[in-house]
Amino acid sequence: MEDNHRKKQQQKGPESGVTRRHFLTGAGIGAAGLVAGAPVATGAAPTESAAIIEVGEMVPLTLRINGHPRLLLVEPRWSLAYVLREKLVMTGTKLGCDRGECGACTVLVDGVPRYSCMTLALEAEETEITTLEGLLEGEDLGDVQQAFKEHDAFQCGYCTPGQVMSVEGLLRSNPDPSLDEIRLGVSGNLCRCGAYPNIFKATRRAAELKRGKGDRS
Amino acid sequence: MKAFAPRSLDEAMVRLTEDPDLRLLAGCTDLMVGEPEDRLGLPGVLDLRGLSELRRIEWHDDALEIGAVTPFSQIRDSPEVQKSFPALAEAASKIGGWQIQNRASLGGNMANASPAGDSLPVLLVLEAQVVLVGPEGTRTVPYREFHLGYRQTALGPGEIIGWVRLPKPPENAMQFFRKVGAREAQAISKVVVALLADVSDGRVSEYRLAAGSVAEVPLRLTEVEKAMVGRAAKAEIANLAGHLAAQAVRPIDDVRSTAEYRRFALEQVVRRMTLQLVRRVPE
Numbered sequence: 001m002e003d004n005h006r007k008k009q010q011q012k013g014p015e016s017g018v019t020r021r022h023f024l025t026g027a028g029i030g031a032a033g034l035v036a037g038a039p040v041a042t043g044a045a046p047t048e049s050a051a052i053i054e055v056g057e058m059v060p061l062t063l064r065i066n067g068h069p070r071l072l073l074v075e076p077r078w079s080l081a082y083v084l085r086e087k088l089v090m091t092g093t094k095l096g097c098d099r100g101e102c103g104a105c106t107v108l109v110d111g112v113p114r115y116s117c118m119t120l121a122l123e124a125e126e127t128e129i130t131t132l133e134g135l136l137e138g139e140d141l142g143d144v145q146q147a148f149k150e151h152d153a154f155q156c157g158y159c160t161p162g163q164v165m166s167v168e169g170l171l172r173s174n175p176d177p178s179l180d181e182i183r184l185g186v187s188g189n190l191c192r193c194g195a196y197p198n199i200f201k202a203t204r205r206a207a208e209l210k211r212g213k214g215d216r217s
Numbered sequence: 218m219k220a221f222a223p224r225s226l227d228e229a230m231v232r233l234t235e236d237p238d239l240r241l242l243a244g245c246t247d248l249m250v251g252e253p254e255d256r257l258g259l260p261g262v263l264d265l266r267g268l269s270e271l272r273r274i275e276w277h278d279d280a281l282e283i284g285a286v287t288p289f290s291q292i293r294d295s296p297e298v299q300k301s302f303p304a305l306a307e308a309a310s311k312i313g314g315w316q317i318q319n320r321a322s323l324g325g326n327m328a329n330a331s332p333a334g335d336s337l338p339v340l341l342v343l344e345a346q347v348v349l350v351g352p353e354g355t356r357t358v359p360y361r362e363f364h365l366g367y368r369q370t371a372l373g374p375g376e377i378i379g380w381v382r383l384p385k386p387p388e389n390a391m392q393f394f395r396k397v398g399a400r401e402a403q404a405i406s407k408v409v410v411a412l413l414a415d416v417s418d419g420r421v422s423e424y425r426l427a428a429g430s431v432a433e434v435p436l437r438l439t440e441v442e443k444a445m446v447g448r449a450a451k452a453e454i455a456n457l458a459g460h461l462a463a464q465a466v467r468p469i470d471d472v473r474s475t476a477e478y479r480r481f482a483l484e485q486v487v488r489r490m491t492l493q494l495v496r497r498v499p500e
Contacts, residue, residue: 076220077256099250115316118249187402188314
């Protein structure tokens with residue numbers, strides 16, 4: 001992801017004017033525009049520097065989630081997890097600790113697992129965000145979800161969306177991980193029920209399914 | 218709250234000069250630990266992750282330069298780091314968990330200046346140089362003189378951490394890293410230790426030892442180093458090294474551990490590393 005991200009920026013090159021990569025600055029300019037055009041950010045007079053966003057003021061932001069662009073108004077301090085759950089009502093992403101310890105909020109940003117509670121929504125502009133909902137294949141479970149179901153890789157299930165996203169991210173970069181690599185891959189996801197052995201088994205199964213070897217029942 | 222994502226160092230400098238109170242972002246894994254309400258009080262943020270100068274791993278002369286916002290996952294997986302600085306590669310693979318490593322950075326670890334920052338003892342034993350970028354240009358400070366006190370650094374107003382320079386370590390020297398926490402991943406260290414050492418002609422010729430979570434800042438344990446260099450490389454010196462290390466620190470009791478346990482754990486870790494050194498058993 002980090003590399004993709006970098007490439008994307010490099011591809012953009014030294015374009016003139018405000019680019020999309022200037023999302024934060026651009027967002028500020030957008031906000032000033034909105035102040036003039038519509039009463040979105042009331043009470044905040046446009047200031048000399050267009051990039052100033054007052055506390056509580058919303059800025060427009062486009063996030064690409066599961067392949068679909070979503071136009072939003074956000075406060076700069078909001079986390080991606082908050083925006084996904086509270087603003088887009090995509091509750092497949094769970095919030096456990098909201099401080100980067102438990103991993104329930106894991107999503108893929110440009111294919112790489114990240115804590116959405118530790119990512120500002122603004123930072124995620126210009127990236128491809130994949131959430132649990134995005135792993136579904138139509139009405140069917142995706143490979144990792146199917147494997148978790150087959151191997152009963154949960155008890156209470158609260159950590160499961162995050163575990164699934166970490167495994168999805170792991171398998172995208174490493175289609176045939178060893179047990180140690182799997183353990184490292186889900187090292188940022190806590191399971192209070194201790195379902196780890198089945199999570200490891202499910203990861204192997206998901207790798208099979210993804211390679212097309214698995215016989216889906 | 219103001220928010221900027223500059224795409225060049227120059228632009229970052231301009232923003233920071235205009236507004237020295239901007240909080241610098243290098244991965245957000247410290248910033249986002251606070252409550253969302255806490256972020257209301259922030260004057261603004263300056264996200265440095267888009268600066269290519271600050272996001273690279275490359276040799277320059279005889280030093281490996283690592284950009285301040287390079288995520289630990291990239292450091293962990295870098296063949297250059299693995300080959301010449303295995304202790305840093307090991308630390309990068311033990312910080313937080315997989316997702317944290319995809320975001321967190323050396324620059325963030327340094328600027329946060331926690332006594333428990335896992336990469337910091339490694340920077341001490343590697344004798345890292347920190348390149349600070351300011352409006353007047355760059356200046357280079359030994360990492361040892363950068364981390365001044367509890368959450369205090371030598372960073373001046375309008376300055377950012379650009380990159381670190383890691384001088385090529387002595388040939389054949391062994392490097393060790395060990396983090397002791399409540400669990401393998403996702404735990405803040407009770408004790409974190411780094412050692413770079415070498416033996417030649419049967420005597421300890423090099424011994425650089427540093428530890429974190431044992432004082433208000435990560436410490437180079439120079440008393441131990443002085444006592445070790447020149448000694449015959451025999452198993453008995455391991456006990457002495459551990460004992461001296463435990464004497465050289467000033468740990469506290471807190472939520473994660475006790476001062477007594479920290480001393481004990483440090484003593485054992487240093488003893489074992491030193492044993493591996495004299496036996497020439499790579500970790």
